[in-house]
Amino acid sequence: MHYTKEDSILNNSQDTLNPLNKKTAPIQDNCVGLEYPIKVLQIGEGNFLRGFCDWMIHQCNKKGYFQGSIAVTQPRPAGKEKIDQLKEQDGLYTLLTRGVENGDTVTSSEVISVFSQVINPYEEWNTFLQLAANPTLEFVISNTTEAGLNYQPTLLEEGVPIQSFPGKLTLFLYHRYLHFSGSTEKGLTMLPCELLERNGDTLKECVLRYSKEWELPEAFIKWIKEHNLFLNSLVDRIVTGFPKAEADALFTAWGYEDFLLNTAEPYHFWAIEGNSELDHRLPFKKAGLNVHWVKDLSPYQTRKVRILNGAHTLMALRGILSGMETVKEFMENSNFSHLLHEVIKKEVIPSTPGDFNENKVYAEEVFERFTNPFIHHRLTDISLNSLSKFKHRLLPTLKSYADLNGALPLGIVQAFAVLIRFYKIEKLKGTWTGEDFKGYPYILKDEEYVLEFYREQWLQYQENQISLLQLVENVLGNKDFWDENLNRIEDLSNLVHKYLEEIIKA
Known part of the structure; x- marks a missing residue:
């Protein structure tokens, strides 16, 4: 300032x-x-x-x-x-x-x-x-x-x-x-x-x-x-x-x-x-x-993107939908903080290239930084262009985990469902707006074609033109978003649908 x-x-x-x-x-x-x-x-x-x-x-x-x-x-x-x-x-x-x-x-x-x-x-x-x-x-x-x-x-x-x-x-x-x-x-x-x-x-x-x-x-x-x-x-x-x-x-x-x-x-x-x-x-x-x-910078870049930036995206979407404003506020919620720790510990770190112990120490440092009482990092700032951030920060972890374990990382899959719910939006007076779980508004900023797509999908679902599963499949199948059809990942659409349905009914 x-x-x-x-x-x-x-x-x-x-x-x-x-x-x-x-x-x-x-x-x-x-x-x-x-x-x-x-x-x-x-x-x-x-x-x-x-x-x-x-x-x-x-x-x-x-x-x-x-x-x-x-x-x-x-x-x-x-x-x-x-x-x-x-x-x-x-x-x-x-x-x-x-x-x-x-x-x-x-x-x-x-x-x-x-x-x-x-x-x-x-x-x-x-x-x-x-x-x-x-x-x-x-x-x-x-x-x-x-x-x-x-x-x-x-x-x-x-x-x-x-x-x-x-x-x-x-x-x-x-x-x-x-x-x-x-x-x-x-x-x-x-x-x-x-x-x-x-x-x-x-x-x-x-x-x-x-x-x-x-x-x-x-x-x-x-x-x-x-x-x-x-x-x-x-x-x-x-x-x-x-x-x-x-x-x-x-x-x-x-x-x-x-x-x-x-x-x-x-x-x-x-x-x-x-x-x-x-x-x-x-x-x-x-x-x-x-x-x-x-000798090679790429493992350090991958570690930062998947652990630090991935954790940011995980907490931003869920936190905003839960009415939170800052990283500090999210970390002070014991339930959310525990959930984030578990996803990073059990899904992200084992799927991240590089030395496991070094990645583990890095993650511990990241969590300590998140609790800094002097830094007020707004979740809305982190949520800018969330779809692209999910693609680069969390999707690689999902795919790596599946390749290594023959199963999907459920925490990341839940985050995918949260992402889709986050983009349940409408345009009001030129501003793209969603509602959190209590009905309070929040503002979304992303590429116009991304926002238009999600608005159309949720509108069709609300008017009973498509089912919730079809909505999920349309999102996963959008190659403009992911450069591939994610429906080809075994059981991903079914699990995302399951979690999204639970979020909507909660």
Whole structure:
């Protein structure tokens, strides 16, 4: 949530506190990292990177392992306000970490001091490009959202800032290539954090495409391919940003104001598809952080989708139909919480590829995160595009379980029935609306063709044109939804019908 100095003046009747910067008394002696050489270019000034990898680098610096700082820049002109604030605060900000860890509620705060240079490329384009000549630079870390990690046709004009992140990176790398005369020792390691599968591969493809579009030398393209690393990675941490309601009380307790205050949960996980020897250069694991250098990222992606995201979808649909609003509320209901634990434990984990014990530990961490009293994760937010989410998060578990056991996972089958009931909807004043078990309305958001299909199916059932079993079979047989006819899975339609009938009669 955005917070300004004006908010502070209006809300704080006491004397104005000093702003956070290098002169702020409480942290004068704790600015480790600001004097270190720049080793990282970070494209992305937002909450997530500041609550994730910047915090990690700070931990490494405190132990003397990394001894490097970060030059940070924003990917879009809209990031100017936060970049300007970072400059005013000498690159400093506070991270408040709070949540549940090993069964205990924990809270801690720390001033993060990793930004030694802050650049607005739309106002300081030459300064940004000159950074390419820095001999100590080794890494590029980014989070520009999934929309930022794509190719956009762009003209290359002298002195004109490039809008797209991959375009900026391409020209930046070309300047580095020219400055160091194509030295094989001066390539960089790219670590994109965008939530996109094969994000490193995608970024590399974009850079190579720009290189060819702009007719850059073949020798440069060869240098990109052979002497730069584009690593695929998977990040996981809930970073909730500025705690506006509590900010003034926190500032008073700390003795300074911080308009870039950020909050995060204790849990953090980063899997990077790369050689473990890279930890010598970027010593996350050595510093005791939950970072893993892996040969294949896919098991970690599958684990997250099936366990964490699958649990989210399981609880969202049933919770909304039961009149609940948040993940926390669902988990505090002993019956629902027990049901969710049983489905994950007995159906999801045994059907998920990878090490069974590692998956089990991961699931335990997920449930602990769900009980975080400081995070209010709305079930309606999780329920967006629920049909597609069911397809990618829960259907693979259903099929894997059936293949392994010769029987269907009844918890997932029940969830399928809940999904169909969730889409019992009508369109009221342009808004797609359903009713929960007590008759209270909720709003659905999904592709229009999905919503139209379900409305028509439920309307036909209510007018006795089709039976409930036929409705189920029509849903399961819709290849536009599932890319296959799910009626071919033995006994699935009968069981879904059985559970849906019980839901309707309850």
